Amino acid sequence: MPQKQRADARSNRERVVAAARETFAAAGLEVPMREVARRAGVGVATLYRHFPTRTELVTTVLAERVEACGVQMRRALDDPDPWRALSTTVLEFADRQIHDQALNEALLGSGDLSAAFQQERREHTQALNVLVARARAAGTVRDGVDADDVRAGLLAIAALRRLPPTARGQVIGKLADLILAGIRSQRTHPDRPRP
Amino acid sequence: MPQKQRADARSNRERVVAAARETFAAAGLEVPMREVARRAGVGVATLYRHFPTRTELVTTVLAERVEACGVQMRRALDDPDPWRALSTTVLEFADRQIHDQALNEALLGSGDLSAAFQQERREHTQALNVLVARARAAGTVRDGVDADDVRAGLLAIAALRRLPPTARGQVIGKLADLILAGIRSQRTHPDRPRP
DNA sequence: CCGGAAGTGGAACAGCCGTTCCGCCATGAG
């Protein structure tokens, strides 16, 4: 399938995606289509030519972000230190959720999007299972903690993004530490890797 | 100022508040005014006569729920067992957040409501400070844990209400246990009071 | 029981939203 479309059309598509990416990350997935078009410097018709429905635009933008999560997960799987792999995953997840509202709503939203990324979700789940299993085998997590506990913690961190932006970062940091404290076994590692 | 309003007007007001209470708890604070009026069996004009703006209706309904939280908090302050007082507060908070979406959105919402309940929030905060301080003095919480940590945990529990209803209860339960595990010092008490 | 005022229902208004339509314009093959 060759790209038979005109050069200006392709350029406009790029500008739309870029505008959507920035706007969704800053203001969430519910920003009006008009606003995205305005930020991209095009009319709404142009936007709808490239993405026939709002959902398609959202899905396209989210696919990029979800892939970035996959990359981080694969890096963690390559880490030889099981506790660092797990705790880094938690902390980087928190960071990502703080800085990208689109990703946040994708994870917590009403589920209509979930269908589109079921595959990625499964992979992420399985990777987390492996990370927790390794940490347990190494004795760095408390007895009785399983991957579902960690998942609950991650969801909680994500959910906290709804707080007013002033306190948000600090509260999420505290929660992340608290969850790591709840997970880890005693006197084996510090909560956070010190850089 | 005597109640000079007609009897039917007063009855209608009650019906509106009752309908709003149920609807807000089940479907959140954003249900259309028409829907509340329909459930109350009145026209929209009746609704607007008693509550000139949407915000006033919301505030009225929330005031009841917030007061219920205050009652629970005072009961906890009377509990002679510091760890039971604290853990019960966390678990009952989770329960309340699970069953009332209005209360949930009031706590996590965009902050326009926060102004109306600043006083209650302060009282709740101070009570939690006392509960944590007592638990620390009794040696039942881990060193370095303070009231802000517990508050972060509570917010996290509240935020999880956005999950799809199927998994919600279970995930919140797991998180509550995880947070209690992160808070408590070792080998002093079981996570949950066994009934 | 009666009359005026308080109370009411539902249509109507204004302002958002996603999406579609249509007359005009730039592009790039020949």
Next chain:
DNA sequence: CTCATGGCGGAACGGCTGTTCCACTTCCGG
């Protein structure tokens, strides 16, 4: 350079929302 055609902007449509308006109904003091 020409001109058919794919692409474009912005007005317009239909459906949702909170809120207002007004002709009609119901209450209750005398």
